[in-house]
Amino acid sequence: MQVPILKQGGYLIASIQSVLSDADLVQLRDNLGERVGTFRSRGVIIDVTVLDVIDSFATRTLRGIAHMLKLRGAETVIVGIQPDVAFAMVQLGLTLEGVGTALDLEEGLAYLDLRTKRTPVNGN
Amino acid sequence: METDTQTEIRSAMDIVTARQRGRALALELGFNGADVTLIAAAISEVARNIVDHAKKGEISMSSVNSSISGGRRGIQIIARDEGPGIRDVAQAMQYGYSTRKGLGVGLPGAKWLMDEFEIASEIGRGTTVTMKKWKR
Ligand SMILES: Nc1ncnc2c1ncn2[C@@H]1O[C@H](COP(=O)(O)OP(=O)(O)OP(=O)(O)O)[C@@H](O)[C@H]1O
Ligand SMILES: [Mg+2]
Numbered sequence: 001m002q003v004p005i006l007k008q009g010g011y012l013i014a015s016i017q018s019v020l021s022d023a024d025l026v027q028l029r030d031n032l033g034e035r036v037g038t039f040r041s042r043g044v045i046i047d048v049t050v051l052d053v054i055d056s057f058a059t060r061t062l063r064g065i066a067h068m069l070k071l072r073g074a075e076t077v078i079v080g081i082q083p084d085v086a087f088a089m090v091q092l093g094l095t096l097e098g099v100g101t102a103l104d105l106e107e108g109l110a111y112l113d114l115r116t117k118r119t120p121v122n123g124n
Numbered sequence: 125m126e127t128d129t130q131t132e133i134r135s136a137m138d139i140v141t142a143r144q145r146g147r148a149l150a151l152e153l154g155f156n157g158a159d160v161t162l163i164a165a166a167i168s169e170v171a172r173n174i175v176d177h178a179k180k181g182e183i184s185m186s187s188v189n190s191s192i193s194g195g196r197r198g199i200q201i202i203a204r205d206e207g208p209g210i211r212d213v214a215q216a217m218q219y220g221y222s223t224r225k226g227l228g229v230g231l232p233g234a235k236w237l238m239d240e241f242e243i244a245s246e247i248g249r250g251t252t253v254t255m256k257k258w259k260r
Contacts, residue, residue, distance in 0.1 A: 019140040019143075021135075021136045021137055022136045023136075052143065052144075052147070052161070052164060053143060053161065053164045053165045053168050055165055055168040055169055055172060055230075056169060056172070056226065056227050056229040056230050056233065057168075057172050059227065059229075060226065060227055083158075084157055084158050084160075084161035085161060087158055087161070087162070088161045088162050088164075088165040088237065089165075091162060091165075091233070091236050091237050092165060092169070092229055092233035092234075092236065092237065093219060093229055093232070093233055093236070094227070094229060094233070
């Protein structure tokens with residue numbers, strides 16, 4: 001299942017809709033990399049609210065996407081990690097080292113505004 | 125109540141299926157929400173290892189009763205494959221050890237998530253991980 005990517009002001013928002021296959025994640029990475037160039041986006045929000053588990057593979061992938069986007073000049077923030085999911089990540093010893101996280105979409109936008117040092121984008 | 129399920133693991137989508145079945149069984153057994161997620165995460169790791177390191181295998185899940193006094197109820201998960209096996213199990217259990225470019229978190233992580241964890245592996249014959257979690 002493909003991940004829809006929305007453009008909001010200077011940012012891109014990718015909302016993960018369901019559990020993703022490896023191919024979906026690779027495609028998400030490629031699509032984000034490409035669109036950051038097309039739209040000259042400075043920030044990307046990845047919404048993982050619906051993910052039931054973030055395991056070592058998902059962690060590695062999210063980190064990889066964030067690092068790749070950083071090299072393309074964009075900041076990434078992961079939003080919506082559920083409490084139980086976060087607890088399991090802690091138990092697994094997983095961290096999203098070097099990747100921004102925020103509670104929800106709104107906090108994610110605020111985080112990006114701060115990190116990309118822009119005045120808040122219009123529309124919100 | 126005998127609720128046994130068997131899930132063939134061949135691709136990433138099967139990992140999701142195993143996780144969902146484990147979640148359903150854990151809920152049925154009366155585990156709380158946080159524990160259900162811990163169990164699903166452990167299943168995800170061992171299933172992922174089958175796909176990553178052994179290509180195919182299977183995961184069976186069932187309810188278990190502890191033999192020791194009190195007869196505590198729990199969930200048992202067995203991940204079995206006939207892949208290449210693990211040369212040094214103690215090393216594979218170390219946090220951060222990976223023969224691929226993984227984080228090396230899967231095996232030690234799954235052990236932390238569960239109450240009991242055993243791994244039997246033989247080169248050329250395959251790997252079996254047996255793990256249990258008891259209801260609190
Ligand atoms: N089912 C298996 N068959 C063969 N080798 C395995 C199996 N499971 C684990 N291993 C070996 O044990 C090592 C450690 O496994 P572990 O799950 O901890 O880390 P990983 O899979 O390499 O990375 P991560 O799980 O963090 O993505 C693996 O790199 C692999 O060599
Ligand atoms: Mg692993």
